Every structure is written in C-alpha cells, then in structure tokens.
Amino acid sequence: xxxxxxxxxxxEQQQADSGGPFPFPFNQHTFCRYEPxxxxxxxxxxxxVDNLLRDEADLSDLGRAEWGASAATQLKRERxxxxxxxxxxxxNVSRLVKRPTIQVAHLAEVASAAQSFKPDAIVxxxxxxxxxxxxxxxxxxxxxxxxxxxxxxxxxxxGHQIVGMSFGARVITLDKLEQHQQxxxxxxxxxxxFIRITDPQDPIFLGVNNPDSIVWQDYTRQARILRVWQNHxxxxxxxxxxxxxxxxxxxxxxxxxxxxxxxxxxxxxxFHLEKSFEDWNKxxxxxxxxxxxxxxxxxxxxxxxxxxxxxxxx
Numbered sequence: 164x165x166x167x168x169x170x171x172x173x174x175e176q177q178q179a180d181s182g183g184p185f186p187f188p189f190n191q192h193t194f195c196r197y198e199p200x201x202x203x204x205x206x207x208x209x210x211x212v213d214n215l216l217r218d219e220a221d222l223s224d225l226g227r228a229e230w231g232a233s234a235a236t237q238l239k240r241e242r243x244x245x246x247x248x249x250x251x252x253x254x255n256v257s258r259l260v261k262r263p264t265i266q267v268a269h270l271a272e273v274a275s276a277a278q279s280f281k282p283d284a285i286v287x288x289x290x291x292x293x294x295x296x297x298x299x300x301x302x303x304x305x306x307x308x309x310x311x312x313x314x315x316x317x318x319x320x321x322g323h324q325i326v327g328m329s330f331g332a333r334v335i336t337l338d339k340l341e342q343h344q345q346x347x348x349x350x351x352x353x354x355x356x357f358i359r360i361t362d363p364q365d366p367i368f369l370g371v372n373n374p375d376s377i378v379w380q381d382y383t384r385q386a387r388i389l390r391v392w393q394n395h396x397x398x399x400x401x402x403x404x405x406x407x408x409x410x411x412x413x414x415x416x417x418x419x420x421x422x423x424x425x426x427x428x429x430x431x432x433x434f435h436l437e438k439s440f441e442d443w444n445k446x447x448x449x450x451x452x453x454x455x456x457x458x459x460x461x462x463x464x465x466x467x468x469x470x471x472x473x474x475x476x477x
Contacts, residue, residue, distance in 0.1 A: 200258060200460070207467055208264040209256045210282040210314075212273050214290045214321055215245040216297070221271065226296035241291055248288045251437045252319070256286075259464050270325075271301045274308040284470035285314050289435065290321025293342040293397070294334055305329060315428040315470035317463070320395055323431035327417070330403035337398055337414055349396035350414075358412045358419070358434065360387040365409055365421060367430060367465045378461060389458045391434035398433065406431075428473045436462050 216222065216238055222230070230237050249267055256263045268276030270287075277285065294302060306329035309316065318326040324334045335341060337350045360383070363371045370376035371384055382388045389410065398415045402408050406429075410419035415433055422429040436459030 202261045204260045206262040216241045287318040287322025318431040327399040333400040352393040392438040
C-alpha cells in the first residue's frame, strides 16, 4: 500500500492545480463520452444538514473572542456559503430522484429533525470555520446523534470531519498541526484532484470491477482513480474505529470512509461530490464538458440507492 500511494503521489504532483491531464495512458483521449443524466431513483426523502454557523449563539467563547467586532460580517459570510452549499446538495437529490422530498435543518437541530421527518437518508454539508469556533454543545449533541442513528448518512468535507470527531478522531491541518496553531496560510487541497480507491469491493463503487461497465470511466475501472473537487485545509488524523478506508490521496490519507456495522451506514467523503450539477449549470458551451464532476455524481447516486435499501424493513 505504501508503494502504491507513493506512485500515486508522483502522478498527482505532475498534474496542474487547474486540473491537468490524466495519468498515462488516459491522457491520450481527445474526447469525453457524452451521457444524459436520467432520474433512475423513484422516490427518496432526504434531510440536508446545514453545518455552517448561523448566529452568535452558535459560536464558542473562543470564536466570539477571536472575531470580536467582525462577528456579524463573518456570520454573514457563513450564511452566504451555506446557501450555496445547501443548493448544491439539494440539486443533486432533485436531479437524481424522480419524486424527491427534501428538508433542511441546522446541525444543532439534526436529532429532532430526523425524528420528526423520518428521512430515508441524511446528507451533511461542508463547513467554513474551525470546529473550536463552534459552541461545544452543538458538537456534543451531534456526536450523541451520529453515534446511535440508524438512518444512512452521507457526510461531505467538514461533515466528514465532524463525523470523524464524533467517533474519536482529531481534526488537524494538512501538515498535521492543531487547528489553532495555523489559522492562516494553511496548505490546501483545492480544485479537481485525483484520489485512489483503496477498497473497490465496497458497494458504493458498484460496477468498478466490471471492465465492460459503462458507469465508470476507464481511468476508474483500470487505475482505480476518481477525479473529484477538493476545497479543504483540514483533515482527520486517522480512520476512526469502526470505519473502513475507501479512498486516499497523497495530501490527505482519509479521503473517503464508511461505517457499515451495528446497523449503521455512514459514508464520509473529504471531497465535494455534490459539485456535479453546479458544473452542469455553469458549462454551457460545447468546448466545456458538462460532466466534469461526474465521479462525484455517481457516488452520490449510489449512496442514495444504498440508503434506500438499508432503510427498507426486513
């Protein structure tokens, strides 16, 4: 595994930050296969969780102290980012499900929202600020919920990190410092990057071992590579107990993990798999591929299918 990751690191470092060519031989293609996106899932109810800060009540004492008079401005930015993040997640659900039912709740309200809404699945958004800026009770109440819920969960970026925290992992910078030690000028994993699948047998990668599959591109079927959108400067220090590593990269080992024990189904991804339909709306010329984040879309769809199967009574 160490040698494989080292070889992958060399490939990754060769690509430009803007999303350079795929590793040989996949960079020989002069085209990208067109595919219409069809709604194959009949119905699903999804609770989308807003993980960003709302107001000063969501802040820790440290957060209030560090922001001081700028708190209102910082919180306004939180809400702007939250609006875009929640729209992207909801758009994935509505573009993949024929009859979607979507409800949005804040991180502080997830337990009560899940109890009243009774969703088929929960999707956690990303975050913007360090977790020590959050009111500790919000983090603790979420931890109590996520450690016991039997509702399938998909956790994205900051959501991935807060899930890891809830099961005993630490959140650190990409160069392995504590959050408070490096607030500014952190190393980042940003834009489209390659990650390597470490467990292609997991059902979320359905079809990846079939050489004739039309679901995945050849770089995924042949080299176990996914191309996904990254935007983070924090990571989990380890894979928590009870979870299994599914994908890795040279900058951030834990790119994707799953807990499929004790009646739980929790998928957590460090990357932004929900970006697919944001790209779709932006790319309106024939010179730009509208499925640039297609790998993320496939994972999102497979998660919804697995969630529905998990939620069905025996």
